[in-house]
Amino acid sequence: MTTVAKLIDTTLCIGCKACEVACQEWNDQEFTLGTFDGTYQTMPDLAPNFWNLIKFNEFERDGQLSWLMSKYQCMHCADPGCLRACPAPGAIVQLKNGIVDFVHDNCIGCGYCITGCPFDVPRLSPVSKKVYKCSLCSDRTSVGMTPACIKTCPTSCLTFGARDELLRKAEIRAETLRADGDADAGIYNPEGVGGTNVIYVLREASAPQKYGLPKDPTIPWTLSLWKGPVKWLGSLVLAGGILGTFFHYIRFGPREYKDESDRPENPAV
């Protein structure tokens, strides 16, 4: 099965937020009031019922206010930190086409995926005590439809398709931008997480922090420690303890008292 991907050409985004609305509508999210903080952004941050946020990153360009648009959502990493951190079998699955999806029936709400995610995307719902994020519309893509946000995008800033093809397309687009004078234009597809299935074309690719994207996202090393060596070391210690007790009993048997005075007195009840 081909790996699918979403390409976000941030230079084409006009900030209309149609993708936000399409996401909310398709996923039947309950209406919640946005927070007004003086920017054009719908909300300051993602929420358990808000999986796709268009960020209006304000900066100065030629002495004028300008925006670096970005689409804050699950990156669908090839090596997902959330999946590595998840202790519940089957709660986080990586589909054959590369989509990382949460199966909420299996989710135990521990929140480890939130700490495991290098992009700080999953959100724990205080109501259902489960964790939510973008599913790349796995229900739509499984029947050959494009995700809701991509279908609605009026400027074709968002495209969906085979990952290899989109990477080529992104490279061509970045080259065009560089030829047009944006020397720093490039692709955001961080290697620290094995590449992502959500690929960006950025105007300022050397400083993705300006877009609210981490520069070199990696899965925390503590995660591989406690999911790897610590886990089997712990099991080893546990098994050793049980085995030791068993052999001690076989070798020495139960404790014997010479007479009744030797026996410790029963503690007061």
Add this chain to the structure above:
Amino acid sequence: MDATLTRRDLAKRAALLTTAFGFDLRPAAAAARELKIARTTQTHSVCPYCAVGCSVVIHTIGDRSKNVKPAVVHIEGDPESPVSRGTLCPKGASLKEFVNSDRRLTEPLYRAPGESAWRRISWDEALNKMARRIKDTRDRGFETHDAQGRLVNRLTNTVLIGGCTDTNEVNFLLSKFRFGLGILPYENQSRL
């Protein structure tokens, strides 16, 4: 049956057989997210907001049986539209809320001059009221001849306003209506 077939062999063969027929339960669990528009009726329509007039597809559940109340579960862009080619702006993308809103007007309301509250009236009453007012206005303002005595048969105290969601058929009827009454001024949504 083969006499040498042991219970273990049978289990193995059964597992092989079911796997061959695709009875592996793992993919079933992976595809637990169901497509909510898998069994909907699709109705093509036009977005009611601005004058661009993007086409939309309305997904309705309910098979039009007598005892089934249909419900709009999803609305998205119509790829056949030459205007929008399947895309929608945030207002168009939120049309489901528009259709299902509990504040949506579904019957005519009337507020008489001097009254402060709106009152529900029937369609018949509303149409009669409108017809009466149009007729009265026309009787007051209809001009058969202009200042130079030329025959004009015109009505300039009434304006006809069209909208982007009107179909060709509706627009044909609107034009008939307009010229039938002699209305000269007309306006449409794309210029408002």
